[in-house]
Amino acid sequence: MIEQLREAVCGLHAELVRYNLVAWTAGNVSGRVPGEDLFVIKPSGVSYDDLTPASMVVCDLEGNVVEGAHAPSSDTAAHAYVYRHMPEVGGVVHTHSTYASAWAARGESIPCVLTAMADEFGGEIPIGPFALIGGDDIGKGIVKVLSGHRSPAVLMQNHGVFTIGASAKAAVKAAVMCEDVARTVHVSRQLGEPLPIKQDDVDRLYDRYQNVYGQRSSR
Amino acid sequence: MIEQLREAVCGLHAELVRYNLVAWTAGNVSGRVPGEDLFVIKPSGVSYDDLTPASMVVCDLEGNVVEGAHAPSSDTAAHAYVYRHMPEVGGVVHTHSTYASAWAARGESIPCVLTAMADEFGGEIPIGPFALIGGDDIGKGIVKVLSGHRSPAVLMQNHGVFTIGASAKAAVKAAVMCEDVARTVHVSRQLGEPLPIKQDDVDRLYDRYQNVYGQRSSR
Amino acid sequence: MIEQLREAVCGLHAELVRYNLVAWTAGNVSGRVPGEDLFVIKPSGVSYDDLTPASMVVCDLEGNVVEGAHAPSSDTAAHAYVYRHMPEVGGVVHTHSTYASAWAARGESIPCVLTAMADEFGGEIPIGPFALIGGDDIGKGIVKVLSGHRSPAVLMQNHGVFTIGASAKAAVKAAVMCEDVARTVHVSRQLGEPLPIKQDDVDRLYDRYQNVYGQRSSR
Amino acid sequence: MIEQLREAVCGLHAELVRYNLVAWTAGNVSGRVPGEDLFVIKPSGVSYDDLTPASMVVCDLEGNVVEGAHAPSSDTAAHAYVYRHMPEVGGVVHTHSTYASAWAARGESIPCVLTAMADEFGGEIPIGPFALIGGDDIGKGIVKVLSGHRSPAVLMQNHGVFTIGASAKAAVKAAVMCEDVARTVHVSRQLGEPLPIKQDDVDRLYDRYQNVYGQRSSR
Numbered sequence: 001m002i003e004q005l006r007e008a009v010c011g012l013h014a015e016l017v018r019y020n021l022v023a024w025t026a027g028n029v030s031g032r033v034p035g036e037d038l039f040v041i042k043p044s045g046v047s048y049d050d051l052t053p054a055s056m057v058v059c060d061l062e063g064n065v066v067e068g069a070h071a072p073s074s075d076t077a078a079h080a081y082v083y084r085h086m087p088e089v090g091g092v093v094h095t096h097s098t099y100a101s102a103w104a105a106r107g108e109s110i111p112c113v114l115t116a117m118a119d120e121f122g123g124e125i126p127i128g129p130f131a132l133i134g135g136d137d138i139g140k141g142i143v144k145v146l147s148g149h150r151s152p153a154v155l156m157q158n159h160g161v162f163t164i165g166a167s168a169k170a171a172v173k174a175a176v177m178c179e180d181v182a183r184t185v186h187v188s189r190q191l192g193e194p195l196p197i198k199q200d201d202v203d204r205l206y207d208r209y210q211n212v213y214g215q216r217s218s219r
Numbered sequence: 220m221i222e223q224l225r226e227a228v229c230g231l232h233a234e235l236v237r238y239n240l241v242a243w244t245a246g247n248v249s250g251r252v253p254g255e256d257l258f259v260i261k262p263s264g265v266s267y268d269d270l271t272p273a274s275m276v277v278c279d280l281e282g283n284v285v286e287g288a289h290a291p292s293s294d295t296a297a298h299a300y301v302y303r304h305m306p307e308v309g310g311v312v313h314t315h316s317t318y319a320s321a322w323a324a325r326g327e328s329i330p331c332v333l334t335a336m337a338d339e340f341g342g343e344i345p346i347g348p349f350a351l352i353g354g355d356d357i358g359k360g361i362v363k364v365l366s367g368h369r370s371p372a373v374l375m376q377n378h379g380v381f382t383i384g385a386s387a388k389a390a391v392k393a394a395v396m397c398e399d400v401a402r403t404v405h406v407s408r409q410l411g412e413p414l415p416i417k418q419d420d421v422d423r424l425y426d427r428y429q430n431v432y433g434q435r436s437s438r
Numbered sequence: 439m440i441e442q443l444r445e446a447v448c449g450l451h452a453e454l455v456r457y458n459l460v461a462w463t464a465g466n467v468s469g470r471v472p473g474e475d476l477f478v479i480k481p482s483g484v485s486y487d488d489l490t491p492a493s494m495v496v497c498d499l500e501g502n503v504v505e506g507a508h509a510p511s512s513d514t515a516a517h518a519y520v521y522r523h524m525p526e527v528g529g530v531v532h533t534h535s536t537y538a539s540a541w542a543a544r545g546e547s548i549p550c551v552l553t554a555m556a557d558e559f560g561g562e563i564p565i566g567p568f569a570l571i572g573g574d575d576i577g578k579g580i581v582k583v584l585s586g587h588r589s590p591a592v593l594m595q596n597h598g599v600f601t602i603g604a605s606a607k608a609a610v611k612a613a614v615m616c617e618d619v620a621r622t623v624h625v626s627r628q629l630g631e632p633l634p635i636k637q638d639d640v641d642r643l644y645d646r647y648q649n650v651y652g653q654r655s656s657r
Numbered sequence: 658m659i660e661q662l663r664e665a666v667c668g669l670h671a672e673l674v675r676y677n678l679v680a681w682t683a684g685n686v687s688g689r690v691p692g693e694d695l696f697v698i699k700p701s702g703v704s705y706d707d708l709t710p711a712s713m714v715v716c717d718l719e720g721n722v723v724e725g726a727h728a729p730s731s732d733t734a735a736h737a738y739v740y741r742h743m744p745e746v747g748g749v750v751h752t753h754s755t756y757a758s759a760w761a762a763r764g765e766s767i768p769c770v771l772t773a774m775a776d777e778f779g780g781e782i783p784i785g786p787f788a789l790i791g792g793d794d795i796g797k798g799i800v801k802v803l804s805g806h807r808s809p810a811v812l813m814q815n816h817g818v819f820t821i822g823a824s825a826k827a828a829v830k831a832a833v834m835c836e837d838v839a840r841t842v843h844v845s846r847q848l849g850e851p852l853p854i855k856q857d858d859v860d861r862l863y864d865r866y867q868n869v870y871g872q873r874s875s876r
Contacts, residue, residue, distance in 0.1 A: 102845035188321035399461040407540035618680040626759035
């Protein structure tokens, strides 16, 4: 089980590279080990080209290394905090993707003006607090904003994006879609004000997408 | 015939990826089966890497699955509506490409300020209505705007782009060119107002491009 | 000689793709056959993936096809006009690259605010007239603007870029650098006014770059 | 030792290409030969595809060629000046990357509004003077600005970026991160004013990143 998850988490980092969400060694993916108080996460400061399943690090929910020759991502404490406090979460992703981080630097949430946003995020993508790395402040900010919120993504002020999902893959998808809509809404607002979508329509789109879209087997 | 079309439609999705028109599983291409009331379309929620000719879905013009192990694209109803009401259409493409969707989010058509727009679109790229997925509203909006219009592309408000063509390949070309001119006109307007092209010149450019350009065999 | 030039011109189209200067089949490169009143140019409407040395078309300086199974680029008349009237030109390139075309759509030349512009273009990149395809108007506009001008690139109003060079490769380099500086100056002007470079310094940079830079063998 | 450095410096140029920091032959990387008054640098005007370890040029700290069949980069004098005056520097990189050069063209430093900037640059990325190529003016400008400054990157007015590092790889990382934050802060400022980060927090982030981040072996 852990071996499969090492492989999956390792492979998902290639999606961050493919969608230009990360520069150098920034950004990281983790996945919860089903049925155990453990998660698998990227090693710290290792190049995306050099990642292998074996180099992934297994941590407990306090962020302590349980298995692995490398130090875990410097964002491990934030991932661990999310897993501890949101039992429904099976995957966490962190990036400094350009457009999402640009909204984050202004401390602004992204308004829901695209049907694709209503589908995936159920409304706006919310802004979280400024928090320093090194303790539980980032994790607390993520959990406070995302608990009970439809959006699987939060923009952490002056920092970047954290996304969650039922699996590591779902969290990666949320990170990809977050940057995609952050960019489109940014571009749209550069030349005027995007038209709002009525809350009623947002609700219908969100409900439909969560319940109908995609192949049964791939949900 | 259907086997060839499955292969063609499958392969054309790679162009959406190559030109960065799609993120994750968004976007879809379909092609009408010549001489039959059928079309071939992308399966729903399947990754672009995993598409194969065999995974394409064959539908009738009501959007019912006739052949295929997967559920068809969630945009199938819109494609079907277009094929039912525009017999000259042999291919339909849908994307959320960034710049075109940015114009769509503001509810603005793209003015014709580039000779390449006059060539391919014969004038502005028009804006269509806001419409919810799940019935015929999107299809009706596309057909209403594009019937009798020179442009093979319509920007659906707050949503994205639909393009049509005599073939699936022609519709893909229109989607590629739509994003290209959406981006160039956007960039141009960021620092001032682009110069208009006289209607007379637009007409001459459109006429020439439709009748002279390209190899005979590739039209 | 012609065989070598077919191969070189064919291969240089890959640089247009690599630097994202072209979408679909837009854009073309040509090269003059040394010592003969002929040039080699891209066939019309053929995909970049499908270009081969054999598919290149050989034309005389009136633009008539001398050798080749395909129709030549729809911009052949403009290339031919340049070769007829500028004997020092060995290569011509045409693109609709995004940022250069955005300046062209506003009818604005690009001011020289980067040392790299002074190096390659010797000052601003000038704007040429609006001209319809189908006769010698585009060619005349290019030649009128570039004759005696330091810049190897001209922005044709509402259209795109034409570049010239001593060889096809030099013209491709000019097209790549034109888009690069068009983008950087655009981005710079988005948040304020770039600082001008004194004419004296522009002159010194241009002189040095034209006479000192690069390996002797590669000039 | 020199052979290994030739290989490393050659290979690092691929990172400039991968991150789109360079067009055509612009940009260059050098690395100091440990324990000797020598450095290895890119040859002038050679295409990135054609770079080989053997084509790298070895220079003394005055910029004279000691070993190598090619002329060294036209920016060799600036690299040499830095190595002569900053003994702690083991690598130097120069690019005209788009967003960093856009700030440079306005003569503006990049304000520290991202935690990733505080991490890597310890505050703003400073602006250096306008300086002509051909003597020691560029080198002097770099050394004057970066001596005693936390930032490993300086924006040279109307020109581009120079970065330094303990190794060539560290200088390349600084060039990659410089463009990344230059772009994000630019995008953020397009739609309003990014929120400042308190100096105290910048200091804590910088201190932590310099001392804790990454695998011990990769520092």
